[in-house]
Amino acid sequence: MLTIEQPAARAIFQRQGYNPIPSLRPERGYADIEIRLNLSAALRSDAWIRVQIIPCDPTAEIITVRRVMPAAGRHCITVRVPAGWHRLSAGAGDGTRLLARTPTRLFGVGxxxxxxxxxxxxxxxxxxxxxxxxxxxxxxxxxxxxxxxxxxxxxxxxxxxxxxxxxxxxxxxxxxxxxxxxxxxxxxxxxxxxxxxxxxxxxxxxxxxxxxxxxxxxxxxxxxxxxxxxxxxxxxxxxxxxxxxxxxxxxxxxxxxxxxxxxxxxxxxxxxxxxxxxxxxxxxxxxxxxxxxxxxxxxxxxxxxxxxxxxxxxxxxxxxxxxxxxxxxxxxxxxxxxx
CATH class of the missing domain: 3.40.50.1110 (SGNH hydrolase)
Incomplete structure (x- = not known):
């Protein structure tokens, strides 16, 4: 019902914004990543898609993006992701119900x-x-x-x-x-x-x-x-x-x-x-x-x-x-x- 088309599993994206000058911790940078999902069937008018990016670094923040998208087909969400190794998953549902969830896949920014x-x-x-x-x-x-x-x-x-x-x-x-x-x-x-x-x-x-x-x-x-x-x-x-x-x-x-x-x-x-x-x-x-x-x-x-x-x-x-x-x-x- 819901699949991740992009990013590919284990994909690495070139980071931007890396700055080695700060003395305590360099700015590691980021990449603006298009997350492409495919919803195979339309849901109710209150349907939603949720994307979650969980950094493997336990000190980094989890990124959660939620969109109301009841129509079937491809949905693209661009997210600014900090440099690092991440786990991506997505879910779809309506109201309070979770109806579909994708397997988790790894990707990186570096x-x-x-x-x-x-x-x-x-x-x-x-x-x-x-x-x-x-x-x-x-x-x-x-x-x-x-x-x-x-x-x-x-x-x-x-x-x-x-x-x-x-x-x-x-x-x-x-x-x-x-x-x-x-x-x-x-x-x-x-x-x-x-x-x-x-x-x-x-x-x-x-x-x-x-x-x-x-x-x-x-x-x-x-x-x-x-x-x-x-x-x-x-x-x-x-x-x-x-x-x-x-x-x-x-x-x-x-x-x-x-x-x-x-x-x-x-x-x-x-x-x-x-x-x-x-x-x-x-x-x-x-x-x-x-x-x-x-x-x-x-x-x-x-x-x-x-x-x-x-x-x-x-x-x-x-x-x-x-x-x-x-x-x-x-x-x-x-x-x-x-x-």
């Missing part, structure tokens, strides 16, 4: 990212990691099934090995104290030219950004294939600048781009000169408006990389360290009130 690049961002690493947060406040968006899910490896839509992203979220959550979400469109063995406008990868990335609606930043972990292809530094900078500008035109907003220095691939090549060219290009991007410095994951050599008998990317300890580097990077950028 930080959302779009992940792209090649194999070190993809599921090509040695260990499948799981989110360790007891409340599981981390979600990944599945572009194919159009749904959110727990962000354990294997991640939806990419290769089925391990990634660095659960480690990043686990390190970031204790500081953020708000949920984290992402969509990952990384594709192994891709050079920057293969993400240019007109390619299938560009279109998939454009679709992912649109599906997220709003998100904080693009996390770009890529560069090894450009080392192999001997891409000149000027061309690499131009490629990423072109991709960014074209995507922002599609999305209608301008999230920050955060490229990692990711050029080391010791099981495939030993090319310090080629790595230096792409590292210099990324360094230039870090100083380009619209881009922000990412982690230097090239520092993770030795035990941080798998050997020839592994998946030949990050080892389990390397995955965790790369995730921590990303967490530190994002936390530091979030302390800039202008971001």
């Amino acid at each position: 930080e959302v990212f779009l992940i792209a690049g090649q194999s070190y961002a993809d599921g090509c690493n040695d260990e499948r990691l799981s989110i360790q947060d007891p409340r599981q406040r981390v979600s990944a968006y599945d572009l194919t099934r159009r749904r959110w899910q727990a962000a354990d490896d294997p991640q939806p839509g990419i290769r089925d090995g391990g990634t660095i992203w659960p480690a990043m979220a686990d390190d970031l959550l204790p500081y953020l104290q708000v949920p984290v979400g992402w969509a990952n469109v990384a594709v192994a063995a891709t050079a920057s030219r293969q993400w240019m406008p007109g390619t299938t990868r560009f279109e998939r990335m454009a679709g992912a950004g649109s599906a997220l609606h709003q998100f904080r930043a693009v996390l770009w972990q890529q560069g090894e294939s450009d080392v192999i292809e001997q891409t000149p530094a000027d061309r690499y900078v131009q490629n990423l600048t072109t991709i960014r500008q074209a995507l922002h035109g599609r999305w209608g907003f301008s999230p920050a781009w955060i490229p990692a220095k990711s050029t080391l691939h010791p099981t495939v090549y030993n090319n310090p000169a080629g790595e230096s060219i792409i590292r210099s290009a990324i360094d230039r991007l870090w100083r380009t408006p619209g881009f922000l410095p990412g982690p230097d994951t090239d520092l993770l050599d030795g035990e941080n990389r798998g050997g020839q008998q592994s998946l030949r990317h990050f080892s389990p300890i390397g995955q965790r360290r790369a995730g921590r580097m990303w967490a530190m990077t994002l936390w530091n950028h979030l302390q800039n009130a202008r971001w």
